[in-house]
Amino acid sequence: MAITLGELAVRFGLELAGDPGEAIDGVAPLGAAGPGKLAFCTGPRYRKQLAATRATAVVLPRELAADCPVAALISENPYASFARLAAGLHPPAPVKSGVAAGAQIAESATVAESAWIGPCAIIGAGVVIGERCSIGPNCVVEDGARLGDDCRLQAGVTICHDVAIGARCVFKPGAVIGSDGFGFAPDVDGYVKVPQLGSVRLGNDVDVGANTTIDRGTMEDTVIGDGVKLDNQVQVGHNCRIGAHTVVAGCVGISGSSIIGSRCMIGGAVGIVGHLEIGDGVIVTGFSMVTQSLPGPGIYSSGLPAIESATWRRTVARLHRLAREKKS
Amino acid sequence: MAITLGELAVRFGLELAGDPGEAIDGVAPLGAAGPGKLAFCTGPRYRKQLAATRATAVVLPRELAADCPVAALISENPYASFARLAAGLHPPAPVKSGVAAGAQIAESATVAESAWIGPCAIIGAGVVIGERCSIGPNCVVEDGARLGDDCRLQAGVTICHDVAIGARCVFKPGAVIGSDGFGFAPDVDGYVKVPQLGSVRLGNDVDVGANTTIDRGTMEDTVIGDGVKLDNQVQVGHNCRIGAHTVVAGCVGISGSSIIGSRCMIGGAVGIVGHLEIGDGVIVTGFSMVTQSLPGPGIYSSGLPAIESATWRRTVARLHRLAREKKS
Amino acid sequence: MAITLGELAVRFGLELAGDPGEAIDGVAPLGAAGPGKLAFCTGPRYRKQLAATRATAVVLPRELAADCPVAALISENPYASFARLAAGLHPPAPVKSGVAAGAQIAESATVAESAWIGPCAIIGAGVVIGERCSIGPNCVVEDGARLGDDCRLQAGVTICHDVAIGARCVFKPGAVIGSDGFGFAPDVDGYVKVPQLGSVRLGNDVDVGANTTIDRGTMEDTVIGDGVKLDNQVQVGHNCRIGAHTVVAGCVGISGSSIIGSRCMIGGAVGIVGHLEIGDGVIVTGFSMVTQSLPGPGIYSSGLPAIESATWRRTVARLHRLAREKKS
Numbered sequence: 001m002a003i004t005l006g007e008l009a010v011r012f013g014l015e016l017a018g019d020p021g022e023a024i025d026g027v028a029p030l031g032a033a034g035p036g037k038l039a040f041c042t043g044p045r046y047r048k049q050l051a052a053t054r055a056t057a058v059v060l061p062r063e064l065a066a067d068c069p070v071a072a073l074i075s076e077n078p079y080a081s082f083a084r085l086a087a088g089l090h091p092p093a094p095v096k097s098g099v100a101a102g103a104q105i106a107e108s109a110t111v112a113e114s115a116w117i118g119p120c121a122i123i124g125a126g127v128v129i130g131e132r133c134s135i136g137p138n139c140v141v142e143d144g145a146r147l148g149d150d151c152r153l154q155a156g157v158t159i160c161h162d163v164a165i166g167a168r169c170v171f172k173p174g175a176v177i178g179s180d181g182f183g184f185a186p187d188v189d190g191y192v193k194v195p196q197l198g199s200v201r202l203g204n205d206v207d208v209g210a211n212t213t214i215d216r217g218t219m220e221d222t223v224i225g226d227g228v229k230l231d232n233q234v235q236v237g238h239n240c241r242i243g244a245h246t247v248v249a250g251c252v253g254i255s256g257s258s259i260i261g262s263r264c265m266i267g268g269a270v271g272i273v274g275h276l277e278i279g280d281g282v283i284v285t286g287f288s289m290v291t292q293s294l295p296g297p298g299i300y301s302s303g304l305p306a307i308e309s310a311t312w313r314r315t316v317a318r319l320h321r322l323a324r325e326k327k328s
Numbered sequence: 329m330a331i332t333l334g335e336l337a338v339r340f341g342l343e344l345a346g347d348p349g350e351a352i353d354g355v356a357p358l359g360a361a362g363p364g365k366l367a368f369c370t371g372p373r374y375r376k377q378l379a380a381t382r383a384t385a386v387v388l389p390r391e392l393a394a395d396c397p398v399a400a401l402i403s404e405n406p407y408a409s410f411a412r413l414a415a416g417l418h419p420p421a422p423v424k425s426g427v428a429a430g431a432q433i434a435e436s437a438t439v440a441e442s443a444w445i446g447p448c449a450i451i452g453a454g455v456v457i458g459e460r461c462s463i464g465p466n467c468v469v470e471d472g473a474r475l476g477d478d479c480r481l482q483a484g485v486t487i488c489h490d491v492a493i494g495a496r497c498v499f500k501p502g503a504v505i506g507s508d509g510f511g512f513a514p515d516v517d518g519y520v521k522v523p524q525l526g527s528v529r530l531g532n533d534v535d536v537g538a539n540t541t542i543d544r545g546t547m548e549d550t551v552i553g554d555g556v557k558l559d560n561q562v563q564v565g566h567n568c569r570i571g572a573h574t575v576v577a578g579c580v581g582i583s584g585s586s587i588i589g590s591r592c593m594i595g596g597a598v599g600i601v602g603h604l605e606i607g608d609g610v611i612v613t614g615f616s617m618v619t620q621s622l623p624g625p626g627i628y629s630s631g632l633p634a635i636e637s638a639t640w641r642r643t644v645a646r647l648h649r650l651a652r653e654k655k656s
Numbered sequence: 657m658a659i660t661l662g663e664l665a666v667r668f669g670l671e672l673a674g675d676p677g678e679a680i681d682g683v684a685p686l687g688a689a690g691p692g693k694l695a696f697c698t699g700p701r702y703r704k705q706l707a708a709t710r711a712t713a714v715v716l717p718r719e720l721a722a723d724c725p726v727a728a729l730i731s732e733n734p735y736a737s738f739a740r741l742a743a744g745l746h747p748p749a750p751v752k753s754g755v756a757a758g759a760q761i762a763e764s765a766t767v768a769e770s771a772w773i774g775p776c777a778i779i780g781a782g783v784v785i786g787e788r789c790s791i792g793p794n795c796v797v798e799d800g801a802r803l804g805d806d807c808r809l810q811a812g813v814t815i816c817h818d819v820a821i822g823a824r825c826v827f828k829p830g831a832v833i834g835s836d837g838f839g840f841a842p843d844v845d846g847y848v849k850v851p852q853l854g855s856v857r858l859g860n861d862v863d864v865g866a867n868t869t870i871d872r873g874t875m876e877d878t879v880i881g882d883g884v885k886l887d888n889q890v891q892v893g894h895n896c897r898i899g900a901h902t903v904v905a906g907c908v909g910i911s912g913s914s915i916i917g918s919r920c921m922i923g924g925a926v927g928i929v930g931h932l933e934i935g936d937g938v939i940v941t942g943f944s945m946v947t948q949s950l951p952g953p954g955i956y957s958s959g960l961p962a963i964e965s966a967t968w969r970r971t972v973a974r975l976h977r978l979a980r981e982k983k984s
Contacts, residue, residue, distance in 0.1 A: 027851075032875075032876065080841040080842065083851070086853065100760075102760060118778075119760050137796045138778070155778075156814055172832070173816070210814075210869040210871075211830065211869055226846075227847060229840050231891075233869060250891045250909050251909035269909050269925075286945065287927045304944075304960070305945060306944040306957055309941060312956075312957040319975065320963065322974040323968075323970040323971040325974070
């Protein structure tokens with residue numbers, strides 16, 4: 001799908017420095033792009049690659065326009081503009097509507113006519129599926145769950161009973177929303193299961209990664225705000241609340257009943273213990289363990305960078321010795 | 329489903345301080361409960377919430393009975409009592425029996441008449457499914473696997489060939505039991521797969537979280553004891569043995585051939601290396617790495633709490649310097 | 657399936673010290689093996705178990721042959737030889753061919769006649785499935801994906817659109833290959849999704865663990881080299897490249913755009929941040945965080961071993977104090 005630079009500039013509200021008649025048929029990285037391709041450059045650290053680019057055009061900030069050897073689309077936020085341009089140049093296939101062979105839809109379910117129910121997808125009693133939703137193969141939407149318009153469940157997603165989902169949410173393969181939280185009361189001969197009577201509520205524009213799991217609440221709901229983005233293999237415990245536009249990288253574990261503010265950024269493999277509160281705008285760098293409430297905004301860390309093992313072993317030995325030393 | 333306080337007291341063996349005729353129709357948190365609701369209070373730290381509660385009744389320890397402004401159900405273990413009361417007030421739907429459309433059951437499988445085989449569930453040759461089991465949609469039970477009575481597989485669970493499971497086990501969506509362990513022998517041109525000829529044996533009352541994985545043994549079985557509770561996204565390597573009533577929180581990884589005692593508590597995101605032994609009653613706090621055998625009982629840790637990043641960076645620099653310093 | 661020692665020695669090219677007529681019908685651990693069983697012993701640290709073994713024969717290095725009380729198969733690499741012998745004695749069931757009930761294959765897909773498509777497996781448009789592939793129950797192979805010969809997808813595996821896979825790759829249950837990478841551009845009112853237009857390419861003999869996820873690239877492909885072995889619950893971010901014969905243990909997270917060399921060994925629960933390069937032959941020990949490029953070969957670490965909690969708390973307090981102290 002080729003579009004002229006002039007058309008792109010108009011459609012995406014960008015200033016064009018260059019020939020508006022040149023055609024663009026796709027995107028490519030700055031260093032690898034060839035003729036017909038659009039690349040992006042976010043800042044001066046890529047100036048060298050910019051100078052050498054063979055792309056037909058580059059999205060960049062005004063400060064780099066003079067350094068651009070080819071056509072430039074000037075943006076205050078080149079990365080966001082590029083994301084929109086790339087989506088325009090490579091539009092996703094439109095959602096089919098209808099019901100595939102092997103799908104099973106309970107009689108009491110309400111499925112929009114514009115929605116697609118894929119092969120062997122199982123839609124339970126009382127389920128509501130909004131307009132233009134796409135339910136992938138082998139997905140399970142249990143009784144009473146509700147999906148807003150334009151949601152997309154890829155293959156093998158499980159939405160448990162009574163979970164409520166906003167519009168435009170995306171679920172990657174293997175995601176599980178609303179399984180029972182990990183609640184067990186110790187007793188003399190083992191553990192007694194605590195019934196998990198709450199549900200999960202997701203806002204609009206939530207993105208849930210592959211094999212990510214979000215547990216339902218015990219007595220109240222687990223709540224995920226608008227625009228939250230969860231990467232793959234994230235675990236969200238029961239009763240958690242995550243504020244709008246917070247981003248959580250892969251392999252993060254969030255224990256039960258923790259409250260995370262809006263516009264936070266949680267780095268990969270972070271662990272957050274339960275029953276604490278993280279303020280708005282908090283950044284936690286990768287591999288950190290959050291053990292207490294953190295006021296926001298702020299940046300917090302406890303990850304240790306790997307070094308040569310022999311040196312590291314000496315470091316650990318010295319560290320363990322610290323506790324035995326007298327206060328200096 | 330409303331039940332009088334008097335009936336609850338008798339049925340669950342609790343002492344009632346209050347009007348036995350008051351009706352309870354559900355549970356709610358102490359701070360949010362309204363009329364008709366039962367809440368719980370485990371200790372004096374919640375005294376203030378207790379004083380302000382609008383619940384109709386509260387399960388609590390004797391020491392707090394005098395502080396309770398409403399009816400009280402007195403228990404030596406209020407949390408366990410509450411779990412049982414909540415299950416009584418909100419009973420799970422009874423398991424249906426029969427076979428859903430799209431399910432496939434091998435001729436040589438033995439499925440109890442009282443069991444439910446959900447849509448598109450695949451039951452292999454020689455499989456045994458006990459009384460009142462519920463096999464959810466899109467589950468796969470491979471050849472030769474055996475499930476005791478009252479097991480519940482939610483959606484998309486995989487039980488691999490010849491795995492043996494006790495009674496009353498629960499498997500949340502996406503759990504995988506009995507996939508091949510990670511065994512590869514290094515050789516001159518890469519790795520040779522070591523056949524994984526053992527299986528997995530689970531006791532009774534085991535709970536397996538969403539997307540949790542338990543590998544089959546190499547030559548002997550991986551063994552999970554009675555009453556073990558595994559949270560979501562736990563990984564148990566081949567040949568491990570986990571003792572009865574041990575609880576493992578989310579995102580824990582247990583390497584192969586490790587032996588964990590009974591009644592242990594393993595915190596979230598803990599890593600346990602292989603070929604070691606953890607005694608009975610050991611507690612490992614979250615985000616710790618267990619590198620050697622630990623006698624039990626005892627509490628062990630190595631997690632680092634996150635602090636402000638600027639301070640943390642200085643701490644790391646000082647830490648790395650330690651190894652270079654002369655012994656003081 | 658019983659085979660004589662003489663036949664095993666010839667077939668696997670090993671020197672036999674003992675009676676070539678003795679029959680072997682399976683493998684077992686050195687300490688548990690009984691008559692008819694073959695065990696292995698890799699080094700002098702198992703000398704005591706070797707002396708006491710009741711196995712009929714043991715695979716071992718020449719240096720231990722004199723200590724072996726029973727027949728010995730002598731190998732320069734006893735573990736690799738044992739892996740091959742075990743596979744010979746316990747051959748996997750041959751792959752069936754054909755299409756199971758409930759499977760759905762798009763008309764434009766090309767499926768080898770010798771391949772097996774399991775129950776409720778969904779094969780998309782333009783897919784190519786090589787000779788003797790086995791596609792397990794409830795697997796999904798999306799449009800345009802290509803699998804080489806002899807690949808094995810166990811239950812519930814998802815191969816996303818246009819992913820290219822070599823020969824003899826194994827995918828354990830719940831693995832997800834080619835879901836969209838985690839790319840979002842921050843903008844004034846939240847995040848804009850960055851289209852993920854690349855794919856995933858896997859070499860030959862790649863092993864992918866249960867519930868492991870590999871994201872597709874943004875503009876170029878994520879690339880996994882020949883013979884790479886990924887354990888369960890590994891996460892590989894978009895645009896990563898992993899060199900041949902690298903082994904990644906369970907629960908590892910690799911952030912986007914990182915390049916890992918060949919013949920590396922990445923320990924369990926390691927976290928690797930994005931946009932860095934790890935050289936050939938690097939070993940990263942378990943629970944380490946890699947924050948910068950690491951030259952290879954070399955061994956790197958930052959994991960902290962768990963100790964008694966009371967001592968650990970004092971250690972952490974002293975550590976945090978370090979940053980506040982004057983340089984000594």
